[in-house]
Amino acid sequence: MLMGTVTIGARSSVWFNCVVRGDIAEIVIGEDTNIQDGTIVHCSKDLKTTVGDRVTVGHNCLLHACTVETRAVIGMAASILDGAVVGEGALVAAGSVVREGTRIPPNSFWAGVPAVSKGDVPESWIQRFDDNWKGYVNNAWAYRRKLEMDRSALP
Numbered sequence: 113m114l115m116g117t118v119t120i121g122a123r124s125s126v127w128f129n130c131v132v133r134g135d136i137a138e139i140v141i142g143e144d145t146n147i148q149d150g151t152i153v154h155c156s157k158d159l160k161t162t163v164g165d166r167v168t169v170g171h172n173c174l175l176h177a178c179t180v181e182t183r184a185v186i187g188m189a190a191s192i193l194d195g196a197v198v199g200e201g202a203l204v205a206a207g208s209v210v211r212e213g214t215r216i217p218p219n220s221f222w223a224g225v226p227a228v229s230k231g232d233v234p235e236s237w238i239q240r241f242d243d244n245w246k247g248y249v250n251n252a253w254a255y256r257r258k259l260e261m262d263r264s265a266l267p
């Protein structure tokens with residue numbers, strides 16, 4: 113469900129059972145970004161939510177009044193809370209909770225409840241992250257084509 117002031121960039125996808133609710137402030141999602149099944153994206157009265165380009169947000173996440181910069185990866189069931197900033201190319205591990213106002217540096221790996229730094233994102237993971245967002249761009253187009261084909265078969 114999308115409602116309110118929401119902008120979604122080219123080739124981005126919001127998957128099944130997501131809620132993107134820009135009812136009290138703006139939500140901006142960049143290009144080539146994927147918001148996976150069951151994720152909630154919301155804002156607060158004083159803070160919008162911004163998700164950059166080529167970001168992967170895993171299944172069942174919560175992004176609330178935060179900023180997720182370009183090429184970041186948010187693992188499944190992670191929560192990013194008000195005023196937090198996830199830097200460019202950073203990784204937040206599955207199930208982690210990034211507390212209010214936390215600033216995660218670019219290309220760093222954070223995990224835990226609350227999330228803490230585990231060092232830098234290993235170089236060997238970066239290509240996998242790029243393959244992931246590209247795969248979701250392709251999946252979105254494939255789903256769209258399939259839906260259009262199914263619709264054309266209706267009387």
